[in-house]
Amino acid sequence: TNWQIFPLYxxxxxxxxxxxxxxxxxxxxxxxxxxxxxxxxxxxxxxxIFFITPKREMIPYSLxxxxxxxxxxxxYEALIQGLKMLLKFKVQRVRIFGDSLLAVSQVNGDxxxxxxxxxxxxxxxxxxxxxxxxxxxxxVKREFNPIADGLxxxxxxxxxxxxxxxxxxxxxxxxxxxxxxxxxxLQAESRETPWYQNIKDFLQTGTLPxxxxxxxxxxxxxxxxxxxxxxxxxxxxxxxxxxxRCLDANEALEVIQEAHEGICGGxxxxxxxxxxI
Numbered sequence: 001t002n003w004q005i006f007p008l009y010x011x012x013x014x015x016x017x018x019x020x021x022x023x024x025x026x027x028x029x030x031x032x033x034x035x036x037x038x039x040x041x042x043x044x045x046x047x048x049i050f051f052i053t054p055k056r057e058m059i060p061y062s063l064x065x066x067x068x069x070x071x072x073x074x075x076y077e078a079l080i081q082g083l084k085m086l087l088k089f090k091v092q093r094v095r096i097f098g099d100s101l102l103a104v105s106q107v108n109g110d111x112x113x114x115x116x117x118x119x120x121x122x123x124x125x126x127x128x129x130x131x132x133x134x135x136x137x138x139x140v141k142r143e144f145n146p147i148a149d150g151l152x153x154x155x156x157x158x159x160x161x162x163x164x165x166x167x168x169x170x171x172x173x174x175x176x177x178x179x180x181x182x183x184x185x186l187q188a189e190s191r192e193t194p195w196y197q198n199i200k201d202f203l204q205t206g207t208l209p210x211x212x213x214x215x216x217x218x219x220x221x222x223x224x225x226x227x228x229x230x231x232x233x234x235x236x237x238x239x240x241x242x243x244x245r246c247l248d249a250n251e252a253l254e255v256i257q258e259a260h261e262g263i264c265g266g267x268x269x270x271x272x273x274x275x276x277i
Contacts, residue, residue: 030054032094035145036082038074039152045069046155047078048148049085061085062151075100076121078152079107083128092133097140099149104139194248199224200234 033052039045044064051059065077079098086094098104105111106122107129113122129135142149194200198209202224208217226237227246234246 030091030093032086032091033097034082034086034094035097035140035148036075036078037099037145037148037152038071038076038078039149039156040069040071040074041153041156044156045071045074046152047074047081048151048153048155049078049082050148050151051082051085058147060147060151062155064155070117072100072102072115072118073121074152074156075103076118076125078148079103079125080121080128083125087128087131093135094132095136095138097138097145099140099142099145101139104137108137194246196227196234196246196248199227200229200246203227203229203234 031054035048035050035052037048039047044066046062046064049061049063051061053059061082063081065074069077075098079096082096102111103125106113106118107125113119129137198220202208202220208220212220228235228237236244236246
């Protein structure tokens with residue numbers, strides 16, 4: 001699933017998982033970016049971590065802290081968990097951004113750690129940073145850290161049963177009012193060329209629509225690298241091992257109706273329904 005809510009990074013592809021098979025090693029010159037934030041509210045504490053890979057893919061991560069902590073402790077938890085993830089995937093060079101002036105200044109050695117609860121955190125963060133070949137640890141204002149901030153707030157406020165987790169979810173833009181009937185929209189779209197036709201044509205013939213600008217053609221070539229054709233059917237490569245078949249408007253409507261009517265098997269909840277589709 002893709003996250004599509006953050007206008008600051010609209011042109012960057014996103015990945016909501018952190019699959020081992022996708023990111024095992026990085027090139028020496030590759031530079032990652034990491035944004036982190038911690039949040040403490042009346043309902044608990046949470047942390048948000050947001051990675052941008054050298055290929056400009058985004059990887060968001062939100063964790064709920066099931067232990068008592070202060071706001072500053074949550075900030076350190078976000079930093080440390082993020083650093084551990086980067087080291088796990090053998091990242092060598094990284095730029096780190098956080099809006100906690102206290103955490104950034106203490107880890108960089110500009111401020112003295114006076115709170116006894118934070119001494120261990122500061123020492124651990126410093127130790128982890130030494131394991132990178134190169135790093136920059138920078139302070140940014142909160143308005144320049146919106147995604148990590150939102151992920152941290154999500155982790156601190158969301159509630160679910162012990163031992164449970166929310167694997168992934170999608171945030172998209174709603175382009176039209178809710179009173180528009182989906183069937184009418186799909187029927188109108190079905191009379192048009194399928195949304196994926198240009199991608200399929202490019203993969204089959206290598207040709208690009210002449211009416212497109214050079215920038216649009218470049219984007220289309222880039223998008224096409226994520227797709228392949230099998231038995232004249234277009235599929236999209238996912239970040240997991242699964243492949244998604246591309247459907248036109250009529251096919252999509254049929255699948256939704258079949259799943260809703262139980263053709264996919266029994267009475268299902270909305271999460272299972274989405275998975276089947």
